[in-house]
Amino acid sequence: MRNRVTLADVAKAAGVNAATVSRSLNPATESQVSKETARKIKKISKDLGYTPNTVARGLRTRKSLTIGVVIPDLTNPIFPPIVRGIDSYLIPRGYSAFVVNTDGNHEIEQTLISSLMERQVDGLIVATGHTEGDLLTQYHQRGVKVVMVNRESPGIPFPAVTSDDSAGISAIIEHLVALGHKNFIHLAGPADSSTGLLRSRTFVSECKRLGISGKVIKNESYSIDEGQAAVDKLLDHGTRNFSAIVAGNDLLALGAYHSLRTHGLKCPEDVSVVGFNNMPFTADFQPPMTTVNAPHFDMGVEAARLLLSQIDGIDTAPVKVTLPVSLIIRGSTARVL
Amino acid sequence: MRNRVTLADVAKAAGVNAATVSRSLNPATESQVSKETARKIKKISKDLGYTPNTVARGLRTRKSLTIGVVIPDLTNPIFPPIVRGIDSYLIPRGYSAFVVNTDGNHEIEQTLISSLMERQVDGLIVATGHTEGDLLTQYHQRGVKVVMVNRESPGIPFPAVTSDDSAGISAIIEHLVALGHKNFIHLAGPADSSTGLLRSRTFVSECKRLGISGKVIKNESYSIDEGQAAVDKLLDHGTRNFSAIVAGNDLLALGAYHSLRTHGLKCPEDVSVVGFNNMPFTADFQPPMTTVNAPHFDMGVEAARLLLSQIDGIDTAPVKVTLPVSLIIRGSTARVL
DNA sequence: GTGAAAGCGCTAACAT
DNA sequence: ATGTTAGCGCTTTCAC
Helix, strand or coil: CCCCCCHHHHHHHHCCCHHHHHHHHCCCCHHHCCHHHHHHHHHHHHHHCCCCCHHHHHHHHCCCCEEEEEECCCCCCCHHHHHHHHHHHHHHHCCEEEEEECCCCHHHHHHHHHHHHHCCCCEEEECCCCCCCCHHHHHHHCCCCEEEECCCCCCCCCCEEEECHHHHHHHHHHHHHHCCCCEEEEEECCCCCHHHHHHHHHHHHHHHHHCCEEEEEECCCCCHHHHHHHHHHHHHCCCCCCCEEEECCHHHHHHHHHHHHHCCCCCCCCCEEECCECCCCHHHECCCCEEEECCHHHHHHHHHHHHHHHHCCCCCCCCEEEECCEEECCCCCCCCC | CCCCCCHHHHHHHHCCCHHHHHHHHCCCCHHHCCHHHHHHHHHHHHHHCCCCCHHHHHHHHCCCCEEEEEECCCCCCCHHHHHHHHHHHHHHHCCEEEEEECCCCHHHHHHHHHHHHHCCCCEEEECCCCCCCCHHHHHHHCCCCEEEECCCCCCCCCCEEEECHHHHHHHHHHHHHHCCCCEEEEEECCCCCHHHHHHHHHHHHHHHHHCCEEEEEECCCCCHHHHHHHHHHHHHCCCCCCCEEEECCHHHHHHHHHHHHHCCCCCCCCCEEECCECCCCHHHECCCCEEEECCHHHHHHHHHHHHHHHHCCCCCCCCEEEECCEEECCCCCCCCC
16 A cells, blocks of 8 residues: 555666665765666656655664653643754754653553653653653663653653753742742642752742741642642632742642632732743733743753764763753732732 | 564573464464463563564554654644644554644645655644645555544545634624624634635625625734734724724734734723634633634544544545534623723 | 464675 | 675464
């Protein structure tokens, strides 16, 4: 049905050996063939509509030119830019990205990583958390190249590309303190994610350093619903001794928006809210969200760069790359009255 | 380095032939092997950490269990739900989706489709426009299964899954007319997309039917910037004889928001605006956007279903599936003063 | 029920 | 510069 024309077909039509066709069509080996035959073979292969079979090639060369990309959920707006960043680096270099969604489910993730490995991916870019001893570390020990993006794996020496979350949280608190805020709530991201952990740790240490009241509320996931539920709980219990909410990410912050609104509180007049990530459309929210810009596209690019340099054996140390962030002040933060 | 353990290794360890191992490990052929040896082989293969090589299997069976998914841009929020929908149908059935982004560029698209075909995908789900005679139709003629999603290809008999855009536009106009609006602007999507064309045609015919003034403004792409520029142009020329903007999609509508704001006009007090798609976060915009919900996840599911039934030879006719839409009335539309 | 052998389409050693 | 040969890891006849 498909892909009828093979190297052998071209070879027969050209009256040469399949190997010669292979050499002619591969830029790296083309020089081994006489200019004339190369030209002839190219013409014939085009006329016949020859399409190389990368699967067969990969079986022989033991390279698939495919990179597995493991993310929690494509519908979380921070991931598409990361994926596009990865793509932008890989594609010009002949690689492709194979993306899978784990939904943060460890079991699903193990299955999907296996399926990527069975597909003989040349390496893995992973945006989900990991513990020692799981499938990923096993594969890594067997020589599979892995790079983390957006998250780090505690205790596991994978190269990683992250944003400077610590600096981001510091900038947020500095900004809020300058506006006169003294009592903070932090909607922390999941404790089992490196981002959630680092952001909340920085929150705590910064509050301490500045002698400011900061309460941390733990969340199971980075979702709108969790953020809303957390603030609902607070307000339903009559807790109002805070003037600013520092959210672990934009989604949690948006949940806070919703909760404040249903409780008749105005943002930023009554409560200032800050997000994290500067995901698409935060500027269009009501009110426009003050947040920290994390360079997701560039993080994807950098992760891909790191992975290929690992694969090519150029870079072998577990490099940690931290990309700078910047505070984007919009309408969800105001001077405390 | 990777994937050391092969069928042959397991066979040697078990003292049997590779073929027997293959039969034992494949559910479909397991019955051909004695229960006892099957059990023994499974144990050994597990102990050895055997991982099947799907690439080699695919070479032999001429099936990759991989579906190519061609979309314009993952960062357009309507596509992640479609992709997740596709995944949700494919994965339980042993297939995987390989997603590529074309950025609406025809040349890039041709390259990426070729690369998917070289990877021996078993079929294609395509969310970009196509003309007769291009690569896609060539492949289709050679027997490659193709299903369109979100768009149709004019004149090309691919099965297609779309939303009922016509009903959506009708509902919008009905809603606006009920609010007293009489002068409409339509920010049309690209004329080379079936959605853009269908929506604008319906807009024109509905205006005609109801005896209402409707001006169509053409746009090159479905983007915020295009929408903003289009309305900017209108307002900069002093055109204000309209009370409602019907946008081709939510992005164009959001662009209209921006333009109105920079021109000191309030939505919905001065101008009502309606989007299309009900993409994520439209409810959080300022003002919350009235739009038409298109069931993107379900469209993905349906497209995957259609494709697999084509591949399995169950369904062979070029079915057109149209999924129902619903008008979501929020804060961007109001009674005309 | 299991083994032997062939071959999917390609590339890489080794010839010539 | 080109041909020959072998084999990547798997499945599938065809034997027995």
